[in-house]
Amino acid sequence: MASALTDKLTRLVKEMRGQARITESNVTDMLREVRMALLEADVALPVVRDFIARVKDKALGQEVLGSLKPGQTLVSIVNRELAVTMGEGIADINLAAQPPAVILMAGLQGAGKTTTTAKLAKHLIEKRKKKVLTVSGDVYRPAAIEQLKTVTKQAGAEWFPSTPDQKPLDIAYAALDYAKKHYFDVLLVDTAGRLAIDEALMKEIKELHAALNPVETLFVVDAMQGQDAINTAKAFKEALPLTGIVLTKLDGDSRGGAALSVRQITGAPIKFAGVSEKIDGLEVFDAERHAGRILGMGDIVALVEQVTAGVDMEAAQKLAAKVKSGDGFDLNDFLSQIQQMKQMGGLSSLMDKLPSQLTAKAGAVDMDKAEKDIKRKEGIIQSMTPKERRKPEIIKATRKKRIADGAGVHVQEVNRLLKEFEQMQGMMKKMKGGGLMKMMKKMGGMKGMGGGGMPKMPF
Numbered sequence: 001m002a003s004a005l006t007d008k009l010t011r012l013v014k015e016m017r018g019q020a021r022i023t024e025s026n027v028t029d030m031l032r033e034v035r036m037a038l039l040e041a042d043v044a045l046p047v048v049r050d051f052i053a054r055v056k057d058k059a060l061g062q063e064v065l066g067s068l069k070p071g072q073t074l075v076s077i078v079n080r081e082l083a084v085t086m087g088e089g090i091a092d093i094n095l096a097a098q099p100p101a102v103i104l105m106a107g108l109q110g111a112g113k114t115t116t117t118a119k120l121a122k123h124l125i126e127k128r129k130k131k132v133l134t135v136s137g138d139v140y141r142p143a144a145i146e147q148l149k150t151v152t153k154q155a156g157a158e159w160f161p162s163t164p165d166q167k168p169l170d171i172a173y174a175a176l177d178y179a180k181k182h183y184f185d186v187l188l189v190d191t192a193g194r195l196a197i198d199e200a201l202m203k204e205i206k207e208l209h210a211a212l213n214p215v216e217t218l219f220v221v222d223a224m225q226g227q228d229a230i231n232t233a234k235a236f237k238e239a240l241p242l243t244g245i246v247l248t249k250l251d252g253d254s255r256g257g258a259a260l261s262v263r264q265i266t267g268a269p270i271k272f273a274g275v276s277e278k279i280d281g282l283e284v285f286d287a288e289r290h291a292g293r294i295l296g297m298g299d300i301v302a303l304v305e306q307v308t309a310g311v312d313m314e315a316a317q318k319l320a321a322k323v324k325s326g327d328g329f330d331l332n333d334f335l336s337q338i339q340q341m342k343q344m345g346g347l348s349s350l351m352d353k354l355p356s357q358l359t360a361k362a363g364a365v366d367m368d369k370a371e372k373d374i375k376r377k378e379g380i381i382q383s384m385t386p387k388e389r390r391k392p393e394i395i396k397a398t399r400k401k402r403i404a405d406g407a408g409v410h411v412q413e414v415n416r417l418l419k420e421f422e423q424m425q426g427m428m429k430k431m432k433g434g435g436l437m438k439m440m441k442k443m444g445g446m447k448g449m450g451g452g453g454m455p456k457m458p459f
Contacts, residue, residue: 027059027074034078044230044261047085051260054081082291085260090286091244091269095128097215100179100187104212106205106240107220108232109193112248114144116220116274117190118151119282120246123272125156130185135160135175137168137208138192148190154279158184168192168204172212189214197235209240216243219266221258223247223273229258230265237266244271247285260294263287329425331389335381337424338374379407380417392418 031052038048058077095101103120107113117134124130134152138144145162152159160178162171172189179187191208194201209217219242221229236242245262250273263270270285381389383406388395395403395418404411 024060027056030074031056031059038260041260042258044265047261047264050264051081051085054084079291082260082294083287085264086285086287086290087263087269090284091271092284093124093271094215094243095124095130095186100133100176100184101216102176102187102189102212102214103216103218104189104191104205104209104214105218105220106191106236106242107193108197108222109141111193111220111222112274113193113220114138114148114190115151115277115279116246116248116272116282117148117188118155118157119274119279120218120272121152121157121186121188122155122279123282123284124186131183132157132186132188133160133175133179133182133184134158134188134190135171136162136190137171138190139164139166139168139171140192144190144192151279157188169207169211172208176212197232202235202239206239217241218244218246218271219262219268220246220248221262223250223258230261233262233265237268242266242268244268246270246272246274246282248274250275331381331384331392331421334421334424335378335389338378338381376407376409376413377417380404380409380414383407392421 034055035048035052038051039045043051055078058081059074093103105113105117105120114136121132121134124132132155134148134157136145136148138148139162145164149159149161160175162175168191175187175189178184189208189212191205192201217240219233219236219240221233223229233245245266245268247258247262247270262268270287273283273285273290275281275283380403383403384395388399388403395414400411400414404414407414
């Protein structure tokens with residue numbers, strides 16, 4: 001996420017923290033670097049100017065000059081002003097209306113409006129316990145209506161049918177009538193987009209807004225668009241009374257400029273961020289936590305939330321009870337551990353939320369290679385028979401050859417997986433025998449990751 005901006009600002013943060021004394025000269029030098037980093041990240045020039053002026057004003061004030069640790073105080077000012085630029089804290093979605101609360105989704109084609117509509121439906125069902133109906137008013141793009149039908153089903157919401165020969169206004173009225181008669185809490189209206197802003201698009205969406213009187217008008221913008229996102233935001237702001245912004249593709253290797261610009265350009269708060277392509281990959285946007293990520297401080301709260309949501313507590317408790325009772329840790333359990341990691345969003349998603357000083361230590365690890373390695377391990381275990389998974393000791397040469405062929409790998413990779421499994425099995429036995437504390441102490445005395453015979457994990 002915004003890797004180039006994060007890398008530059010992380011380096012600056014380290015330099016700032018080391019400053020024992022803050023002067024106008026080193027503040028000016030630091031702000032010049034920050035300005036360049038923001039401009040290279042495609043942050044709009046007026047936003048950069050305003051941000052730099054605010055930081056400079058506070059950095060040369062008494063708060064920093066009178067501080068015992070001026071470098072750290074300076075970092076906290078940059079962090080705070082980044083959060084202010086993006087809107088400070090959390091802006092919740094407004095559903096305070098006579099049901100159904102209508103939410104209008106606006107934005108250009110390709111920004112991810114249709115997928116975001118389904119993601120928002122899932123969020124409202126799971127987090128707000130609402131009954132949600134979706135409808136597509138996009139009668140121009142081939143397969144747009146069918147796409148919404150598919151993703152709505154994945155989200156667990158209900159889809160209202162529409163056809164390309166209908167008028168968007170007629171579709172909207174019919175969906176609203178159906179939502180009222182069937183007691184839906186929320187109606188999500190996916191509108192048409194264009195590849196560029198044009199008069200017909202703006203006229204149509206204005207008419208839809210006037211007819212539906214939505215409680216929320218959300219502007220969906222691609223975080224990877226850069227300066228184009230700013231121009232689009234301005235146009236939609238002039239056409240519609242925007243109530244919120246949804247940033248999509250925030251997990252991409254984007255420059256991050258849109259996240260820092262759209263709030264100030266539109267005056268509307270950023271309410272959600274798309275953080276993965278999965279149907280549950282939508283986060284409530286928290287400006288303070290996002291500022292921490294941009295500065296390389298990580299987002300431990302989001303990490304804990306992601307792990308908690310991804311972990312099957314019942315399965316984890318069963319495994320703990322199994323280990324404690326002395327029953328053997330088998331390859332089914334090993335596979336379960338691998339699948340839990342996938343359920344949490346994978347290695348790269350977890351690493352993205354760690355502070356940069358921790359991810360730097362793991363910098364030598366190729367994340368793509370590690371993710372592929374996890375999938376390969378899963379494939380190898382799934383090529384085994386139920387008996388082989390329960391009793392790995394029966395897996396000899398001929399069985400290894402059959403398993404390798406079934407998984408499309410070399411026999412050496414099957415051997416490597418079985419060796420890692422044995423190491424994990426050994427760890428489990430130590431835990432059962434009450435040797436967990438001894439093992440932790442031993443591991444604590446080792447230097448570096450994986451040194452001194454530390455068992456290699458499946459992820």
